[in-house]
Structures are given as structure tokens and as C-alpha cells.
Amino acid sequence: MENALNDFRELLAVETAKIDRTIAETHLASISFLAGRGTLNSSGGMIKVTRDAADTIPMHCQTAFTLLLRTLSAHGVKVDQNNKDAVTAILRAWIEERLLRLKRMVSITAPMASADPAQSENFLKEIDEAGDLEVRRIAGEISLIAATQDREKPGKQNYNMVFNGQVGVVQTGAGSFGIANPHVDQGASECAGACGGRPVGIGERQAEPFQAKISGFWPGGRSQHDA
Structure with missing residues (x-):
């Protein structure tokens, strides 16, 4: 030294x-x-x-x-x-x-x-x-x-911390990860309604009328959920 x-x-x-x-x-x-x-x-x-x-x-x-x-x-x-x-x-x-x-x-x-x-x-x-x-x-x-x-010494146990907050509030680094929860606002809801469908929750299947409306945009006439 x-x-x-x-x-x-x-x-x-x-x-x-x-x-x-x-x-x-x-x-x-x-x-x-x-x-x-x-x-x-x-x-x-x-x-x-x-x-x-x-x-x-x-x-x-x-x-x-x-x-x-x-x-x-x-x-x-x-x-x-x-x-x-x-x-x-x-x-x-x-x-x-x-x-x-x-x-x-x-x-x-x-x-x-x-x-x-x-x-x-x-x-x-x-x-x-x-x-x-x-x-x-x-x-x-x-x-x-x-x-x-x-x-960072070998054998030292590391811990991960999860923060629930707005995206960007916590800066992530090595060993960290962020979770973003989607939110459908009023504008998106109105847009979905105009297309003949409705807003859906995570994991919920789209309504059939909405699938029919958008099926033409996918190869083979399939809907997004079928792709």
C-alpha cells in the first residue's frame, strides 16, 4: 500500500x-x-x-x-x-x-x-x-x-429487494429486476369499444366479436391469441 x-x-x-x-x-x-x-x-x-x-x-x-x-x-x-x-x-x-x-x-x-x-x-x-x-x-x-x-466476495449471500411503485422510481442494477403492471386508461378503453371489443384483464381472453374484427390483421386469419 x-x-x-x-x-x-x-x-x-x-x-x-x-x-x-x-x-x-x-x-x-x-x-x-x-x-x-x-x-x-x-x-x-x-x-x-x-x-x-x-x-x-x-x-x-x-x-x-x-x-x-x-x-x-x-x-x-x-x-x-x-x-x-x-x-x-x-x-x-x-x-x-x-x-x-x-x-x-x-x-x-x-x-x-x-x-x-x-x-x-x-x-x-x-x-x-x-x-x-x-x-x-x-x-x-x-x-x-x-x-x-x-x-461481492465469493460465498457471500446476496439479497434481492422488490419495490412496488411507479416505473422509474427505483433504479435497477445487477441482481435487481423491475415489474411493470399495465393499466388501461379511459382513452384506451374508448378505442377498444370503438373496435367492437372491451378492455380485458391480464390472462382474460378477448371477446369473440373483437377477435373477429382483428383476425384479418394476422396471417392465415388467426387472431392474436391464436398466433
């Missing part, structure tokens, strides 16, 4: 550098915009630069998550119940370090640099909150991956 982690760190360093450049450009643009409006050192200015940083956290975290899964898979390491906590801990540690860097970047530049430390810390909580949500989301994703891997 160590080789996979080394590759993960190398790839992540490259992607993080790209994201950091984007963050720096966005931060400078926000400062210029706020300064032009004379609101750089206002509470609105502090909210703006903090939110700019917080909005990048999902991108940071998803990038790390995707790269870690790719490198583990490339090295033949499967995420399962035995190592899911270790995998989660790797990402959690990296995310926490990134949150500190983001808060430091925002704190040492305008408008936070000249603000009261207690006031700055209050605004910076938004970054921590966004990071906490991403940690929880990724931990849940890893648990699902581990559960899927455990379910």
Missing part, C-alpha cells in the same frame, strides 16, 4: 498546485473588486474572501478522493472493511492540513490581515464547517465502497 500512497502524494501535489493557482487568482480578483468599491475592510469583504476559499474545498476533497481510489486500484489494493478506516484517515489528515493552509492564506492577506483576530476567527469558521461536511461525505462514500466489496 505504501507504493500506492507515494504515487497518490505525487499526483495530488500536481493537482493541488493547479488548484492553488486558481485560488490565488480568485483571491486577488476579489481584493481588487472590494478595493474598487471601498469595501475591502468591511465585514462584507471578509465574508467574500472567506467564502471564496470555502467554495474550493469540495473540489480539493473530491480531487484527493478520486486520486486515492485510482492509485489504490492501480496497485491492486481494494477498499474493504479491513482497511476502510485507514483509507478514511489518510484523506481526513490531508483535508485537515489543506483547511489550515486555506485559513492561513486568507488570514495573512487583506482584509483579514488588519482585522481583529477574534473577528477573523469567527469568519474563518466557514472554512472549517465546509471541510467537516466533506470529511463526513467522503467517509460515507468509503463505507459504501467497502460494503460493496464485502458483498
Whole structure:
């Protein structure tokens, strides 16, 4: 697993550098915009630069998550119940370090640099909150991956579930199936009546007059039920 982690760190360093450049450009643009409006050192200015940083956290975290899964898979390491906590801990540690860097970047530049430390810390909580949500989301994703891997192990008993509902409500997948119950609406009923027949239930034989009407449409004069 160590080789996979080394590759993960190398790839992540490259992607993080790209994201950091984007963050720096966005931060400078926000400062210029706020300064032009004379609101750089206002509470609105502090909210703006903090939110700019917080909005990048999902991108940071998803990038790390995707790269870690790719490198583990490339090295033949499967995420399962035995190592899911270790995998989660790797990402959690990296995310926490990134949150500190983001808060430091925002704190040492305008408008936070000249603000009261207690006031700055209050605004910076938004970054921590966004990071906490991403940690929880990724931990849940890893648990699902581990559960899927455990379910697919040889000899593991699988279960099928049947949902009764409208077609399309439940997405089916491997080992699942859907049942569609037909329904004859008013328009179909009137159409059948105009043809001299009547709507029928499942398994019920069509009325003879209706069979006679449609028999000409089948080879050999047979009805649909005789075909």
C-alpha cells in the first residue's frame, strides 16, 4: 500500500498546485473588486474572501478522493472493511492540513490581515464547517465502497429487494429486476369499444366479436391469441 500512497502524494501535489493557482487568482480578483468599491475592510469583504476559499474545498476533497481510489486500484489494493478506516484517515489528515493552509492564506492577506483576530476567527469558521461536511461525505462514500466489496466476495449471500411503485422510481442494477403492471386508461378503453371489443384483464381472453374484427390483421386469419 505504501507504493500506492507515494504515487497518490505525487499526483495530488500536481493537482493541488493547479488548484492553488486558481485560488490565488480568485483571491486577488476579489481584493481588487472590494478595493474598487471601498469595501475591502468591511465585514462584507471578509465574508467574500472567506467564502471564496470555502467554495474550493469540495473540489480539493473530491480531487484527493478520486486520486486515492485510482492509485489504490492501480496497485491492486481494494477498499474493504479491513482497511476502510485507514483509507478514511489518510484523506481526513490531508483535508485537515489543506483547511489550515486555506485559513492561513486568507488570514495573512487583506482584509483579514488588519482585522481583529477574534473577528477573523469567527469568519474563518466557514472554512472549517465546509471541510467537516466533506470529511463526513467522503467517509460515507468509503463505507459504501467497502460494503460493496464485502458483498461481492465469493460465498457471500446476496439479497434481492422488490419495490412496488411507479416505473422509474427505483433504479435497477445487477441482481435487481423491475415489474411493470399495465393499466388501461379511459382513452384506451374508448378505442377498444370503438373496435367492437372491451378492455380485458391480464390472462382474460378477448371477446369473440373483437377477435373477429382483428383476425384479418394476422396471417392465415388467426387472431392474436391464436398466433
